[in-house]
Amino acid sequence: MTDAGKAGEPTRIAPRSGAAFKLHDGQLLTVIDPEGQQVSDLLAYNAHDVREVLSSGRTLDYAETIRLTTGHSLYSNRSRVMFEIVHDTVGLHDFLLTPCSVATFEHFYPDKPVHRGCFGNLAEALAPYGISEDDIPIAFNCFMNVSVDGNTGGLRVLPPVSKAGDCLKLRARMDLIVGLTACSAYDSNGGSFRPIDYCISDG
Numbered sequence: 001m002t003d004a005g006k007a008g009e010p011t012r013i014a015p016r017s018g019a020a021f022k023l024h025d026g027q028l029l030t031v032i033d034p035e036g037q038q039v040s041d042l043l044a045y046n047a048h049d050v051r052e053v054l055s056s057g058r059t060l061d062y063a064e065t066i067r068l069t070t071g072h073s074l075y076s077n078r079s080r081v082m083f084e085i086v087h088d089t090v091g092l093h094d095f096l097l098t099p100c101s102v103a104t105f106e107h108f109y110p111d112k113p114v115h116r117g118c119f120g121n122l123a124e125a126l127a128p129y130g131i132s133e134d135d136i137p138i139a140f141n142c143f144m145n146v147s148v149d150g151n152t153g154g155l156r157v158l159p160p161v162s163k164a165g166d167c168l169k170l171r172a173r174m175d176l177i178v179g180l181t182a183c184s185a186y187d188s189n190g191g192s193f194r195p196i197d198y199c200i201s202d203g
Contacts, residue, residue, distance in 0.1 A: 010197040010198065011197065013040075013180060013181065013182045013195055014195055015182050015193040015194055015195055016115065016182060016193050017181065018041075018179060018180065018181035019125050020122075020125035020180070021177075021180075022177055023172045023178050024172065024176075025172055025174050025175050026171065026173075027201065027202055028172075029171075030167050030170075030198060030201070031142050031167060031168045031196065031198050032196070032197040032198065033090075033143050033160070033163075033166045033167070034197045035164050036162055036166070036194070037143075037159055037161075037162060038143065038189050038193075038194040038196055039141055039142065039144040040141070040181055040182060040196040040198075041122065041140075041142075041180070042054075042139055042140040042178070043122060043137070043139050043178065044076075044082045044083065044176045044178050044179075045126075045131060045135075045176065046082075046174060046177075047174075047177050048175060050131055050177065052080070053077055053135065053137055054139075054140060055075055055076055055077040055137065056095045056096070056137065056138040058076065058077060059074050059140075060095060066095065066148070067091070068093055068140075069085060070085050070087060070091075072085050073173075074140060074170070080173075082172070082174060082176060083171065083176075085168065085169070085170055086171050087169035089162075089166045089167055089168075092143070092144075092145055092160070093141060093143060093144060094140075094145070096138070097141060097146060097155070098119075098138050098139070099119040099138075099181070100118050100185040101117045102114055102115070104117055104185065108186075108187070109185075112186065116184075117183075117184045118181040118183055118184055121181050122136055122139070123136060125179055131177070136179075143160045144160060145159060157187040159191075160188075160189065171203075180196065181196070182194065182195050
Protein backbone atom coordinates (compact mmCIF):
# COMPACT_ATOMS: atom_id res chain seq x y z
CA MET A 1 0.00 0.00 0.00
CA THR A 2 1.37 3.41 -0.87
CA ASP A 3 0.63 7.07 -0.37
CA ALA A 4 -0.36 8.46 -3.76
CA GLY A 5 0.45 11.98 -2.69
CA LYS A 6 -1.77 15.00 -3.26
CA ALA A 7 -4.39 14.77 -5.99
CA GLY A 8 -2.93 15.70 -9.37
CA GLU A 9 0.70 15.63 -8.22
CA PRO A 10 2.99 12.93 -9.63
CA THR A 11 4.12 10.06 -7.45
CA ARG A 12 7.29 8.22 -8.43
CA ILE A 13 7.69 4.44 -8.53
CA ALA A 14 11.39 3.67 -8.22
CA PRO A 15 13.06 1.41 -10.82
CA ARG A 16 12.23 -2.29 -10.39
CA SER A 17 9.56 -1.67 -7.75
CA GLY A 18 5.79 -1.40 -7.48
CA ALA A 19 2.91 0.35 -5.73
CA ALA A 20 -0.78 -0.13 -5.01
CA PHE A 21 -3.49 2.43 -4.30
CA LYS A 22 -7.22 3.07 -4.50
CA LEU A 23 -8.89 4.90 -7.37
CA HIS A 24 -12.48 6.12 -7.24
CA ASP A 25 -15.06 5.83 -10.00
CA GLY A 26 -14.58 8.74 -12.42
CA GLN A 27 -11.05 9.61 -11.34
CA LEU A 28 -8.25 9.84 -13.89
CA LEU A 29 -5.04 7.86 -13.58
CA THR A 30 -2.13 9.16 -15.64
CA VAL A 31 0.81 6.78 -16.07
CA ILE A 32 3.93 8.68 -17.13
CA ASP A 33 7.23 7.45 -18.54
CA PRO A 34 9.46 10.26 -17.18
CA GLU A 35 12.74 9.18 -18.82
CA GLY A 36 11.56 7.12 -21.81
CA GLN A 37 11.67 3.42 -22.77
CA GLN A 38 10.23 2.10 -19.51
CA VAL A 39 7.37 -0.39 -19.12
CA SER A 40 4.76 -0.26 -16.36
CA ASP A 41 2.58 -3.27 -15.47
CA LEU A 42 -0.96 -2.21 -14.54
CA LEU A 43 -3.50 -4.32 -12.62
CA ALA A 44 -6.97 -3.38 -11.38
CA TYR A 45 -9.49 -4.98 -9.02
CA ASN A 46 -13.01 -4.01 -8.02
CA ALA A 47 -12.44 -2.27 -4.68
CA HIS A 48 -15.62 -3.83 -3.27
CA ASP A 49 -15.01 -7.37 -4.54
CA VAL A 50 -11.45 -8.23 -5.54
CA ARG A 51 -12.65 -11.37 -7.31
CA GLU A 52 -13.53 -8.99 -10.14
CA VAL A 53 -10.24 -8.28 -11.88
CA LEU A 54 -8.82 -6.83 -15.06
CA SER A 55 -9.12 -9.33 -17.93
CA SER A 56 -6.91 -9.52 -21.00
CA GLY A 57 -9.22 -12.04 -22.65
CA ARG A 58 -12.41 -10.01 -22.24
CA THR A 59 -10.70 -6.79 -23.27
CA LEU A 60 -9.07 -8.12 -26.43
CA ASP A 61 -12.24 -9.98 -27.38
CA TYR A 62 -14.42 -6.87 -27.20
CA ALA A 63 -11.83 -4.54 -28.75
CA GLU A 64 -11.11 -7.01 -31.61
CA THR A 65 -7.50 -5.84 -31.61
CA ILE A 66 -4.34 -6.25 -29.55
CA ARG A 67 -3.41 -2.60 -30.19
CA LEU A 68 -5.28 -0.84 -27.42
CA THR A 69 -5.21 2.96 -27.36
CA THR A 70 -7.38 6.07 -27.00
CA GLY A 71 -11.06 5.18 -27.20
CA HIS A 72 -10.70 1.59 -26.05
CA SER A 73 -11.94 0.22 -22.73
CA LEU A 74 -10.28 -2.27 -20.38
CA TYR A 75 -12.76 -4.88 -19.13
CA SER A 76 -13.01 -7.09 -16.06
CA ASN A 77 -13.51 -10.85 -15.95
CA ARG A 78 -17.23 -10.02 -15.48
CA SER A 79 -17.33 -8.08 -18.76
CA ARG A 80 -17.66 -4.71 -17.08
CA VAL A 81 -15.58 -1.67 -17.99
CA MET A 82 -12.89 -0.94 -15.41
CA PHE A 83 -11.01 1.76 -17.34
CA GLU A 84 -11.49 3.90 -20.43
CA ILE A 85 -8.34 5.02 -22.23
CA VAL A 86 -8.92 8.74 -22.75
CA HIS A 87 -5.44 9.91 -23.84
CA ASP A 88 -2.42 8.05 -25.17
CA THR A 89 0.75 9.63 -26.54
CA VAL A 90 2.41 6.31 -27.42
CA GLY A 91 -0.22 4.00 -28.91
CA LEU A 92 1.80 0.84 -28.31
CA HIS A 93 1.13 -1.30 -25.25
CA ASP A 94 0.84 -5.02 -24.49
CA PHE A 95 -1.95 -7.13 -23.02
CA LEU A 96 -0.57 -10.58 -23.94
CA LEU A 97 2.34 -11.24 -21.57
CA THR A 98 2.23 -11.98 -17.87
CA PRO A 99 4.19 -9.99 -15.24
CA CYS A 100 7.86 -10.98 -15.05
CA SER A 101 8.81 -13.12 -12.06
CA VAL A 102 11.64 -15.16 -10.54
CA ALA A 103 10.73 -17.93 -12.99
CA THR A 104 10.86 -15.44 -15.87
CA PHE A 105 14.41 -14.44 -14.96
CA GLU A 106 15.50 -18.07 -14.58
CA HIS A 107 13.99 -18.92 -17.98
CA PHE A 108 15.05 -15.94 -20.11
CA TYR A 109 18.08 -14.52 -18.27
CA PRO A 110 19.98 -17.49 -16.78
CA ASP A 111 23.26 -15.56 -16.87
CA LYS A 112 21.91 -12.53 -14.98
CA PRO A 113 20.96 -11.98 -11.33
CA VAL A 114 17.49 -13.24 -10.48
CA HIS A 115 14.89 -10.64 -9.52
CA ARG A 116 11.37 -11.09 -8.17
CA GLY A 117 10.14 -8.93 -11.03
CA CYS A 118 6.80 -7.20 -11.46
CA PHE A 119 4.97 -10.27 -10.16
CA GLY A 120 6.78 -10.13 -6.83
CA ASN A 121 6.48 -6.36 -6.60
CA LEU A 122 2.75 -6.47 -7.34
CA ALA A 123 2.21 -9.29 -4.84
CA GLU A 124 3.88 -7.29 -2.07
CA ALA A 125 2.09 -4.05 -2.92
CA LEU A 126 -1.36 -5.68 -3.17
CA ALA A 127 -1.10 -7.95 -0.12
CA PRO A 128 -2.45 -5.29 2.30
CA TYR A 129 -5.66 -5.28 0.25
CA GLY A 130 -6.15 -9.04 0.71
CA ILE A 131 -4.94 -9.87 -2.81
CA SER A 132 -2.66 -12.91 -3.06
CA GLU A 133 -0.19 -14.11 -5.69
CA ASP A 134 -2.82 -16.45 -7.14
CA ASP A 135 -5.08 -13.44 -7.73
CA ILE A 136 -2.61 -11.77 -10.13
CA PRO A 137 -3.68 -12.09 -13.79
CA ILE A 138 -2.09 -10.85 -17.01
CA ALA A 139 -1.27 -7.17 -16.55
CA PHE A 140 -1.92 -4.36 -18.99
CA ASN A 141 1.70 -3.53 -19.83
CA CYS A 142 1.84 0.20 -20.47
CA PHE A 143 4.43 1.23 -23.09
CA MET A 144 5.53 -2.39 -23.69
CA ASN A 145 6.51 -3.15 -27.28
CA VAL A 146 5.66 -6.75 -28.22
CA SER A 147 6.02 -7.71 -31.88
CA VAL A 148 3.80 -10.47 -33.27
CA ASP A 149 4.98 -12.26 -36.42
CA GLY A 150 2.10 -12.30 -38.90
CA ASN A 151 3.09 -15.69 -40.32
CA THR A 152 4.26 -17.75 -37.36
CA GLY A 153 2.61 -15.92 -34.47
CA GLY A 154 6.03 -15.67 -32.80
CA LEU A 155 6.43 -13.04 -30.09
CA ARG A 156 9.40 -10.71 -29.59
CA VAL A 157 9.84 -8.21 -26.79
CA LEU A 158 11.44 -5.06 -28.20
CA PRO A 159 12.50 -1.81 -26.51
CA PRO A 160 9.57 0.56 -25.89
CA VAL A 161 9.08 3.42 -28.32
CA SER A 162 7.96 5.75 -25.51
CA LYS A 163 9.99 8.90 -24.99
CA ALA A 164 10.54 11.00 -21.88
CA GLY A 165 7.24 12.51 -20.76
CA ASP A 166 4.99 10.19 -22.75
CA CYS A 167 1.84 9.20 -20.90
CA LEU A 168 -1.30 7.12 -20.82
CA LYS A 169 -4.43 8.51 -19.19
CA LEU A 170 -7.22 6.20 -18.01
CA ARG A 171 -10.58 7.01 -16.46
CA ALA A 172 -11.82 4.62 -13.76
CA ARG A 173 -15.35 3.32 -14.38
CA MET A 174 -15.73 1.77 -10.93
CA ASP A 175 -14.00 2.04 -7.55
CA LEU A 176 -10.68 0.25 -8.03
CA ILE A 177 -7.61 -1.10 -6.28
CA VAL A 178 -4.74 -0.54 -8.68
CA GLY A 179 -1.31 -2.17 -8.83
CA LEU A 180 1.41 -0.44 -10.85
CA THR A 181 5.11 -1.12 -11.42
CA ALA A 182 8.31 0.12 -12.98
CA CYS A 183 9.18 -3.09 -14.82
CA SER A 184 12.22 -5.16 -13.91
CA ALA A 185 12.80 -7.30 -17.03
CA TYR A 186 15.82 -6.59 -19.22
CA ASP A 187 14.16 -7.01 -22.61
CA SER A 188 11.11 -4.93 -21.70
CA ASN A 189 13.18 -1.81 -21.09
CA GLY A 190 15.94 -2.08 -23.63
CA GLY A 191 18.34 -3.43 -21.00
CA SER A 192 18.03 -0.56 -18.53
CA PHE A 193 15.74 0.25 -15.62
CA ARG A 194 14.01 3.56 -15.06
CA PRO A 195 11.22 4.94 -12.86
CA ILE A 196 7.53 5.36 -13.60
CA ASP A 197 5.45 8.31 -12.44
CA TYR A 198 1.70 8.38 -11.94
CA CYS A 199 -0.83 10.93 -10.84
CA ILE A 200 -4.47 10.82 -9.83
CA SER A 201 -6.95 13.61 -10.55
CA ASP A 202 -10.71 14.11 -10.31
CA GLY A 203 -11.11 14.76 -14.00
